[in-house]
Amino acid sequence: MDEPQSDVVGAAAYLRSVHGIELPPRRAAEVARGAARLGEAVRLAAESKDALSDPAWFFAVLAMLAADSCKET
Amino acid sequence: MTPLLADLTLAEAGRAVRRGEVTSRRLTEMLLQRIADLNPGLGCFIRVDAERALAAACRADAEIAAGHWRGPLHGVPLAHKDIFDRPGFVTTAGSRIPDRPAKATATVIARLDAAGAIDFGSLNMDEFAAGGTGDNLGFGRCRNPWNPLFITGGSSSGSAAAVAARLVFGSFGADAGGSIRQPAACCGVVGLKPTYGRVSRAAAAARSWSVDCIGPFARTAEDCALLLQVVAGEDAADPTAGRVPVPDYASMLGEGVRGRRIGLAVGPWFEDVSDEIARLLQDAAVVFRDLGAATVSIEIPDLALVTDLQQVLVKCEAATLHAKTLRTRPADVSWRVRSLLYEGFFIPAPRYLEALSLRAALLERHVREVFGNVDLLLAPVNSEAVPEFQTIKTESDAEQETLFSRSARFTRFANYLGTPGLVVPCGFTGNRLPSGFQLLGRPYAEAELLAAGHTFLQATGWQRHKPPCAVDD
Numbered sequence: 001m002d003e004p005q006s007d008v009v010g011a012a013a014y015l016r017s018v019h020g021i022e023l024p025p026r027r028a029a030e031v032a033r034g035a036a037r038l039g040e041a042v043r044l045a046a047e048s049k050d051a052l053s054d055p056a057w058f059f060a061v062l063a064m065l066a067a068d069s070c071k072e073t
Numbered sequence: 074m075t076p077l078l079a080d081l082t083l084a085e086a087g088r089a090v091r092r093g094e095v096t097s098r099r100l101t102e103m104l105l106q107r108i109a110d111l112n113p114g115l116g117c118f119i120r121v122d123a124e125r126a127l128a129a130a131c132r133a134d135a136e137i138a139a140g141h142w143r144g145p146l147h148g149v150p151l152a153h154k155d156i157f158d159r160p161g162f163v164t165t166a167g168s169r170i171p172d173r174p175a176k177a178t179a180t181v182i183a184r185l186d187a188a189g190a191i192d193f194g195s196l197n198m199d200e201f202a203a204g205g206t207g208d209n210l211g212f213g214r215c216r217n218p219w220n221p222l223f224i225t226g227g228s229s230s231g232s233a234a235a236v237a238a239r240l241v242f243g244s245f246g247a248d249a250g251g252s253i254r255q256p257a258a259c260c261g262v263v264g265l266k267p268t269y270g271r272v273s274r275a276a277a278a279a280r281s282w283s284v285d286c287i288g289p290f291a292r293t294a295e296d297c298a299l300l301l302q303v304v305a306g307e308d309a310a311d312p313t314a315g316r317v318p319v320p321d322y323a324s325m326l327g328e329g330v331r332g333r334r335i336g337l338a339v340g341p342w343f344e345d346v347s348d349e350i351a352r353l354l355q356d357a358a359v360v361f362r363d364l365g366a367a368t369v370s371i372e373i374p375d376l377a378l379v380t381d382l383q384q385v386l387v388k389c390e391a392a393t394l395h396a397k398t399l400r401t402r403p404a405d406v407s408w409r410v411r412s413l414l415y416e417g418f419f420i421p422a423p424r425y426l427e428a429l430s431l432r433a434a435l436l437e438r439h440v441r442e443v444f445g446n447v448d449l450l451l452a453p454v455n456s457e458a459v460p461e462f463q464t465i466k467t468e469s470d471a472e473q474e475t476l477f478s479r480s481a482r483f484t485r486f487a488n489y490l491g492t493p494g495l496v497v498p499c500g501f502t503g504n505r506l507p508s509g510f511q512l513l514g515r516p517y518a519e520a521e522l523l524a525a526g527h528t529f530l531q532a533t534g535w536q537r538h539k540p541p542c543a544v545d546d
Contacts, residue, residue: 039385039421
């Protein structure tokens, strides 16, 4: 029960048992399906792009790509 | 006709106070009266600190008279989205749940205080910053000053509306998916979502740590430059605040757009805009060409993916932030907000980490493919004219999600990428409500964006149009 479930009964049970949150079963399943769509989009991108890096690198890249106006001061 | 003092820009008000042409106390009293007259109908403020503001104004006048002028914001009345901590006051984040006064001072507030700005209090917003209409069920609707039947956009609803209504000269809000840019466009003011990390988020209530950006609203790009100048830069209290040097924004406003290449965002993602919004964007492009810029059409890569990734970050982090509240006091959170929070509980940790781990590569690609070809990007903010409250159908969770996603279609990607965006008013739609475009840039390109926005407004004068509630009385 520690994996997100998207069927009507499983979604509500998962939310209750893992997060302590009550949601009607049909609504819980609807929410779970929306989350599954987002999760699948991310999974596919992570597989196909071969571009995973330490999340902290993002800050370095932001600074590295900074506009000229910030480099001239 | 003598112009209303309230019609002064922030820069003009600051200069007038410095020169002794008007006192900060006079400005403060005048605007407090406007707030007393207009706020009941507009719902911009959650809390007005009249006595505190008057005392601060008197201090500012005394300091300036004694020769101690702190800068362009000294003695200038402002107010801010209710996300910033100030000791002794409850930061509501647009919810009735928080009830403990803050102990710390948000870095943004501390820097504005040090600059001598007058803080009028806290401004209305969508509950927990999770919404895009300004329709707060706990504190009441924030209404559009151009027509109170229409939405302000959100979530920084009061920040945009109070500036448009001439209740303050400037304000700060925050943007995790469009929460500065949408209300700025809907209310006809300038709004800047800075680069992620340009402005400290210390002691500011979060919508989503990884994508939140704090930025200013004002009626001109020059005013936004003055506001950003005071708060930008590194902060020991916020390790995500970038150490990139802060340029002198106001001094660069005159650089204009001559010789710049401005990309016009095209492709399937941008086809779903109404004819009148498309026409306003085309008109803006013509103005930029007349000002000496070259305009070229450009497709932006990965928009659907990047928008999904932004949603994974926001949903997971917002679920984390509000998990305890949803467990213990679900009835005190409106169903609209609950409906936007639950999905985060169903997204596995590896998906969240993948969304973070893809960010550097996608930012590099975006900058290479977009800003390798153009200096700035011109894009819509909203796909349609500002809607009326009564036309917004959010009877179900699914409708709420659809509405929110549609309204933020053109804004969320910049939050994932961390890049800056400036909204500039550019005219009116058939319903007589304002509209604006966004100029997007590479990381830390706020100076370039502000210069382009300043030049555009100088040429067109859209910032001088006033909503009916601000017409001379």
